[in-house]
Amino acid sequence: MLIHGGSGSFNSPEEYSNHRKGVREAVESGFSVLAGKRSALEGVLSAIKLMEENPTFNCGRGSVLTLKGTIEMDAAIMDSDLNAGAVAGLKDVLHPIEVAKSIMEQTDHVLLSGEGLEEFVKIMGFQRDKDLLVPHRLKQWEENTAKSKNGELKRFGRAAEIAARSGCYYSTVGAVAIDDTGKLVAATSTGGMTMKAFGRIGDCPILGAGTYANNYGAISATGHGEKIMKLTLCRLVGFYMERYPAQKAVDLAIEEARCFDCECGLIALDRFGNIGIGYTAKDMSWAYIKEGKEAVVF
Numbered sequence: 001m002l003i004h005g006g007s008g009s010f011n012s013p014e015e016y017s018n019h020r021k022g023v024r025e026a027v028e029s030g031f032s033v034l035a036g037k038r039s040a041l042e043g044v045l046s047a048i049k050l051m052e053e054n055p056t057f058n059c060g061r062g063s064v065l066t067l068k069g070t071i072e073m074d075a076a077i078m079d080s081d082l083n084a085g086a087v088a089g090l091k092d093v094l095h096p097i098e099v100a101k102s103i104m105e106q107t108d109h110v111l112l113s114g115e116g117l118e119e120f121v122k123i124m125g126f127q128r129d130k131d132l133l134v135p136h137r138l139k140q141w142e143e144n145t146a147k148s149k150n151g152e153l154k155r156f157g158r159a160a161e162i163a164a165r166s167g168c169y170y171s172t173v174g175a176v177a178i179d180d181t182g183k184l185v186a187a188t189s190t191g192g193m194t195m196k197a198f199g200r201i202g203d204c205p206i207l208g209a210g211t212y213a214n215n216y217g218a219i220s221a222t223g224h225g226e227k228i229m230k231l232t233l234c235r236l237v238g239f240y241m242e243r244y245p246a247q248k249a250v251d252l253a254i255e256e257a258r259c260f261d262c263e264c265g266l267i268a269l270d271r272f273g274n275i276g277i278g279y280t281a282k283d284m285s286w287a288y289i290k291e292g293k294e295a296v297v298f
Contacts, residue, residue, distance in 0.1 A: 001031045001040075002275050003047050005057055005285035006171035007222045007265030018056040019171070019285035024297045026050045027287040030175060035291070040177040040185040041079060041101075048075075048097040048187050051173040055134040058171035060094050062134050063191025065141040066198050067148075071132050073191050074204040075100045076111075076211040080184035080218065080271075086205035088113035093121060094129040097189045100205075102126075111205055144195045172204060174211070174220025176269040184269060186211050186218035186234075193225060203228035208235030216271055217241040217249070223264030223281060231257060237268050237276070246276030254278040 005023045010016040030047025034040060052060025063071045075096035076086035085104025088111060090096045102124055103112055112120055121128075172190035188211040190204045202225030203210030210221045212234035219234040228234075233253055240249035246268045257264050258280050265279035267286060275288055287297040 001027055001034055001043055001047065001175065001177040002267045002269055002277070002288040003027045003030065003051075003173070003175040003286060004220065004222055004265060004267045005051065005173055007263070007279045007281035007284040008171075009282040016283070016285075020297055022051060022054045022056045023285050023287040024295055026054075026173075026175070027289050027295055027297075030177065031289040031295075034177055034179060038180050040179040040183045041077075043177045043179070044077070044175040044185045044187040045097060045101060047175040048173060048189050049095050052095050052097065052189055055136075056171065057173050058191045059173050059189040060096065060191075061129075061132045062137065062171070063132060064137055064194035065133070066192075066196050066200070068198050069141055070198065071191060072196075072198070072200075073189070074202055075187070075189040076205040076207065077101050077104060077185065077187040078207060078211055078213040078218075080182075080213050080215045082214065084110050084207055086111040086207065086211070087117055088201040088205045089199065090117060090121075092128045092130055092132070093126055094132065097187055099124075099126055100187075110207065113201070140194060148195070172210075172222040174222060174267060176213075176218040176220055176267055178218070178269055178271070178273055182271065184213050184215070184218040184271065186213040186220050188220045188222075190222075202226070203233070208232045208238075210234060212238050214238055217246060217268055219266060219268040221264055221266050222284070223279075224262060227257075227260060227262035228264055231260060231262060233257060233262070233264060233266065237266060241268065241270050245272070246270040246274040248276075250276035250278040254280060
């Protein structure tokens, strides 16, 4: 099992420490479920849910705020049999990844958003949680709102570029795993880009962009979603894994991302259990565990 906790630039040693602790706890939790239930699906689900509960990460409780000061979350899960489920713009649910999994297993659809998603959440009985906002995300929103008022941050403008200059960290989370049957699973969850336009959908729930799995591998991305979507970055890694091990496939995709000035990070796992990690951003938090080994954390 291999997970990431986002990419970008850490603002402080404390932020770095919190990410390292968070990804360690998540990968150990996910791997224990993977080892016990022998299921890659249940393993990645456990890892992602733990990070959705951790305010360190930009997902679930800890999600960033939109321009309007609301929380709109995206998530996706996909396996090597091309089963998939995703949500976009989800509100007031602690575990978006659970809703995505339910869409995969309970419907004929892949991606739900808007009124249809709200109706699905009600029908399936997912518990609402109105307490997802955490203090440091509110402070971040207030600071960015002040920038907007003085003209530094333009409405619907180049928010990502300004965020990058100010040392933003895209704490999107992702997990990939393989089980004894050879089943590969990828999952990603995020609160999206800070100060995003209401209704904005990022790369995370777009299969092939921020999340992807097939019988060659499983991949999850983090970073500037608009450019990741344009490059269909995870599908690109999947394409390269038809010929190369995971690390080589990631390296080739990262090369292309760098050519287009795409600030991003990638984790990948191929069908032989090889891992691949790469990022164009200054930092990325990640961790992995292989059977019989201790967790490796960065």
